[in-house]
Amino acid sequence: MTAGRGRGTGSDGLAGARRRHAVRPHTPWLLLGVAVAVSAFVVLPLVFLVVQAVEFGWGALEPLLFRRLSAHLIWNSLSLMVVVMVLSAVVGTLAAWFVERTDLPGRRLWAVAVVIPLGIPDFVVSFGWHSLFPSLGGFWAAVLVMTLAVYPLVYLPVAANLRGADPAQEEVSRSLGTGRLMTFWRVTVGQARVAVLGGMVLVGLVVLAEFGAFEILGFNTLTTEVYTEFQVGLDPPAACALSLVLVLLGVLLLGGEGALRGRNRPPRLGSGVARALRPVELGRARPVALAGIALLVGLALGVPVGAILSLIVQGGSGTLPPASIWSAAVHTFGYSASAGLLATAAALPVGLLATRFARLQVQFLERSNMLVMAAPGLVIALSFVYVTEHFLDSALYQTPALLVVTYAVMFFPLAVVSVRAAVARSPVGLEEVGHSLGVSRWSVFVRVTLPLIGPGLAAAFCLVFLESATELTATLVLIPTNAQTLATQFWSYQSNLSYSQAAPYAGMMLLIAAVPSYVLGRWFDRLPGRAPVAPNPEGGGDAVPALARTMVGS
Amino acid sequence: MAGAGVAGLALLAPAATPAGASGGGGGSITLYNGQHVQTTDAIVAAFEKKTGITVNVRSDDEDVLADQIVTEGRHSPADVFFTENSPPLQYLASKGLLATVKSSTFPSTQRRFDSPRSKWIGVSARVSVIVYNTSLLTPSQLPTSVMQLAQPTWKGKIALAGSETDFQPIVTSVVRRYGTHAALRWLDALKANATDHLYPDNETITDEVNRGQVALGVINQYYWYRLQAQLGASGMHSKIAYFAPHDPGYVIDVSGAAVLRSSTHQAAAQKFVAFLASHQAQEIIAHSDSFEYPIDSGVKTAQPETPFNDLEPNSISISQLGTGAEAIKLLQEAQLL
Numbered sequence: 001m002t003a004g005r006g007r008g009t010g011s012d013g014l015a016g017a018r019r020r021h022a023v024r025p026h027t028p029w030l031l032l033g034v035a036v037a038v039s040a041f042v043v044l045p046l047v048f049l050v051v052q053a054v055e056f057g058w059g060a061l062e063p064l065l066f067r068r069l070s071a072h073l074i075w076n077s078l079s080l081m082v083v084v085m086v087l088s089a090v091v092g093t094l095a096a097w098f099v100e101r102t103d104l105p106g107r108r109l110w111a112v113a114v115v116i117p118l119g120i121p122d123f124v125v126s127f128g129w130h131s132l133f134p135s136l137g138g139f140w141a142a143v144l145v146m147t148l149a150v151y152p153l154v155y156l157p158v159a160a161n162l163r164g165a166d167p168a169q170e171e172v173s174r175s176l177g178t179g180r181l182m183t184f185w186r187v188t189v190g191q192a193r194v195a196v197l198g199g200m201v202l203v204g205l206v207v208l209a210e211f212g213a214f215e216i217l218g219f220n221t222l223t224t225e226v227y228t229e230f231q232v233g234l235d236p237p238a239a240c241a242l243s244l245v246l247v248l249l250g251v252l253l254l255g256g257e258g259a260l261r262g263r264n265r266p267p268r269l270g271s272g273v274a275r276a277l278r279p280v281e282l283g284r285a286r287p288v289a290l291a292g293i294a295l296l297v298g299l300a301l302g303v304p305v306g307a308i309l310s311l312i313v314q315g316g317s318g319t320l321p322p323a324s325i326w327s328a329a330v331h332t333f334g335y336s337a338s339a340g341l342l343a344t345a346a347a348l349p350v351g352l353l354a355t356r357f358a359r360l361q362v363q364f365l366e367r368s369n370m371l372v373m374a375a376p377g378l379v380i381a382l383s384f385v386y387v388t389e390h391f392l393d394s395a396l397y398q399t400p401a402l403l404v405v406t407y408a409v410m411f412f413p414l415a416v417v418s419v420r421a422a423v424a425r426s427p428v429g430l431e432e433v434g435h436s437l438g439v440s441r442w443s444v445f446v447r448v449t450l451p452l453i454g455p456g457l458a459a460a461f462c463l464v465f466l467e468s469a470t471e472l473t474a475t476l477v478l479i480p481t482n483a484q485t486l487a488t489q490f491w492s493y494q495s496n497l498s499y500s501q502a503a504p505y506a507g508m509m510l511l512i513a514a515v516p517s518y519v520l521g522r523w524f525d526r527l528p529g530r531a532p533v534a535p536n537p538e539g540g541g542d543a544v545p546a547l548a549r550t551m552v553g554s
Numbered sequence: 555m556a557g558a559g560v561a562g563l564a565l566l567a568p569a570a571t572p573a574g575a576s577g578g579g580g581g582s583i584t585l586y587n588g589q590h591v592q593t594t595d596a597i598v599a600a601f602e603k604k605t606g607i608t609v610n611v612r613s614d615d616e617d618v619l620a621d622q623i624v625t626e627g628r629h630s631p632a633d634v635f636f637t638e639n640s641p642p643l644q645y646l647a648s649k650g651l652l653a654t655v656k657s658s659t660f661p662s663t664q665r666r667f668d669s670p671r672s673k674w675i676g677v678s679a680r681v682s683v684i685v686y687n688t689s690l691l692t693p694s695q696l697p698t699s700v701m702q703l704a705q706p707t708w709k710g711k712i713a714l715a716g717s718e719t720d721f722q723p724i725v726t727s728v729v730r731r732y733g734t735h736a737a738l739r740w741l742d743a744l745k746a747n748a749t750d751h752l753y754p755d756n757e758t759i760t761d762e763v764n765r766g767q768v769a770l771g772v773i774n775q776y777y778w779y780r781l782q783a784q785l786g787a788s789g790m791h792s793k794i795a796y797f798a799p800h801d802p803g804y805v806i807d808v809s810g811a812a813v814l815r816s817s818t819h820q821a822a823a824q825k826f827v828a829f830l831a832s833h834q835a836q837e838i839i840a841h842s843d844s845f846e847y848p849i850d851s852g853v854k855t856a857q858p859e860t861p862f863n864d865l866e867p868n869s870i871s872i873s874q875l876g877t878g879a880e881a882i883k884l885l886q887e888a889q890l891l
Contacts, residue, residue: 394629
């Protein structure tokens with residue numbers, strides 16, 4: 001909402017009030033117009049869903065929705081979502097605490113290593129585990145694979161939060177005789193609550209829409225059922241109607257998070273004095289902590305990488321024709337990088353508006369964008385087929401441009417949360433100085449705001465890039481004929497059980513995705529926080545931007 | 555940053571344009587390919603060489619492609635649709651989206667495995683078989699009818715892929731022989747017997763049976779031959795077997811091809827479909843890693859070893875297989891879909 005939220009400790013006191021007063025001279029109509037247009041475009045696929053479902057009719061929908069299998073699948077989706085959210089919260093928070101707050105050996109190395117799994121496609125993680133343990137399947141396998149694939153979505157915001165949080169509260173708690181564990185739970189976790197919840201929501205949305213990983217593990221959810229309806233049922237309206245249930249679950253998830261986060265924050269007037277934290281000495285627990293984090297990295301990073309390498313080394317022949325991995329890599333990179341740029345550029349007005357001109361309607365606008373993440377990729381792709389056919393005479397259809405736009409829409413929420421968090425952290429004061437010196441609005445934006453939020457934009461780009469580079473089902477529908485991406489070629493081999501042919505594609509995907517992950521991790525690790533920073537009541541003086549704050553405010 | 559972004563977009567987009575999207579002296583057509591790439595690839599190469607017409611191939615699941623063609627409507631870029639099974643073709647024919655295949659493409663005698671109304675032509679055929687793990691079962695223990703798999707003796711021993719397209723013709727065939735009610739009870743029992751061996755597709759069934767995770771499953775013959783081609787004979791711990799002649803589980807599925815009515819390259823598209831039915835293409839199918847039966851009975855396969863004409867399937871027709879809608883409804887009722 002406002003800059004203060006990112007703190008977790010809450011700087012919404014006087015500082016927040018002062019800023020709000022200062023920032024709201026009048027409604028920026030142009031910005032509002034652009035943001036509304038962007039948001040309207042992003043929710044377009046959801047409109048398509050409703051249109052299709054209405055066409056399908058309630059009479060036909062009812063028997064499909066209200067039957068044993070639906071209940072079973074909704075239960076599978078929900079229970080999986082909740083368990084993975086909770087486990088990701090525990091794993092992500094603990095990892096963040098050990099890396100950020102303790103004297104864990106090799107901290108800098110771990111800080112990067114625990115983030116990289118974010119760049120490994122979920123279906124590659126699944127594939128890695130499945131090729132090592134072929135009998136792996138069912139609920140707990142799905143929980144294991146998904147948790148290992150998505151916990152960084154909690155780790156990143158929580159680590160950022162711990163870095164920025166005021167250590168004085170913990171010291172006070174300890175000095176009052178509260179034990180270490182209790183202090184951790186009440187104060188440390190308490191401070192990071194908003195960050196944990198924000199990360200959990202993204203985890204929940206990702207789990208809801210996941211398809212490939214569960215297909216490999218043979219675990220059925222509402223989303224795999226949507227794909228089955230498409231693939232077997234020859235019944236797109238039915239699949240769209242089922243997707244609406246997914247979107248509904250997404251609404252519940254966002255609502256639940258809103259309710260849990262609550263309105264009241266710890267009553268504080270300032271954000272405290274940021275200063276160097278003295279790391280918690282682990283003492284005899286050091287080897288245990290070290291073993292724990294090594295195990296996490298081993299499972300999340302080591303298993304998929306190891307499985308891919310062993311399959312490449314093993315070799316073997318397949319019955320599928322060979323394909324060019326380089327051409328697939330170039331396509332993957334081109335499409336994903338373009339989508340990253342487009343989504344980031346489009347997220348800028350929405351992020352600016354949501355942060356600087358926070359009103360209820362604006363928040364509604366921004367949060368409705370999040371829902372697109374709960375809809376399966378295939379559905380979003382078909383909605384664009386529909387739109388181009390009905391309104392554009394099929395112009396742009398199956399061109400790189402439309403594929404890029406589709407990626408940008410699908411992963412728009414990731415860009416928005418990053419951009420918004422970055423805007424929230426940049427001091428408004430500097431812009432005001434610019435205005436007061438008679439510089440035009442646009443100039444201030446280009447010369448002051450953009451440089452300040454630059455790292456946040458980079459983070460938005462990286463997240464959208466990572467997700468696009470591994471997207472499969474929408475890609476199959478919209479990719480230019482004859483072109484392949486790493487994901488489509490991997491899937492073609494994998495689903496034909498040509499594992500040794502599939503493995504290099506998984507490896508290449510991992511390499512392409514690991515670079516941004518690594519950069520994110522490194523950049524994130526260099527953020528100030530440990531170093532003493534001059535106190536700043538605006539809460540924006542530190543450069544902690546973007547991913548650091550990515551989901552903190554969401 | 556935003557300015558740089560737009561500039562970057564413009565720079566990156568050309569790099570992402572596929573090579574050879576158009577070109578070739580003889581024009582180009584777009585093939586929506588629901589068939590296995592193993593089957594299509596060599597045929598397309600031979601066609602391009604022979605005619606100079608470039609074929610742009612787009613591969614995906616056949617039903618997704620069918621949905622896509624329907625959604626694309628009159629602007630569909632597809633000229634030819636090539637599928638693994640007849641139902642998606644029947645589905646598009648029922649929506650009036652297919653052109654009539656040129657009569658010269660069909661052989662002089664009407665065959666069992668072509669479109670009843672000349673809307674598409676049969677290209678290759680596959681037969682449903684039992685795949686069983688040789689250390690878990692002996693040939694004498696195998697069922698002779700697909701109906702027996704519903705018996706309690708098979709509990710925990712069978713694998714089932716309810717969402718596999720190739721399973722629908724068997725369901726349709728059971729319905730035709732025993733009626734809807736009995737078919738549903740049979741499906742319920744199958745599902746109960748499959749316990750936790752419910753898999754997404756026939757590839758997985760074949761693999762799991764071969765690994766000994768489960769004793770047997772019902773697949774189409776070529777999945778087993780493909781696995782053998784990948785693993786080598788030493789890697790195979792499974793065999794295939796046929797149901798008793800004319801059993802409802804003994805079904806021939808047909809893979810076919812059609813020209814889209816919306817195609818703006820009718821002549822070239824008809825040429826490609828005619829090529830699929832030609833002796834040259836049929837020979838390619840017989841000797842590729844496809845392991846399907848060429849529909850032209852004059853062409854012999856090395857693998858599968860049993861000649862197509864020696865098979866004794868039940869007599870269900872293409873029209874009776876239809877769009878598979880009835881089977882899908884039953885599978886949904888049995889909570890398998």
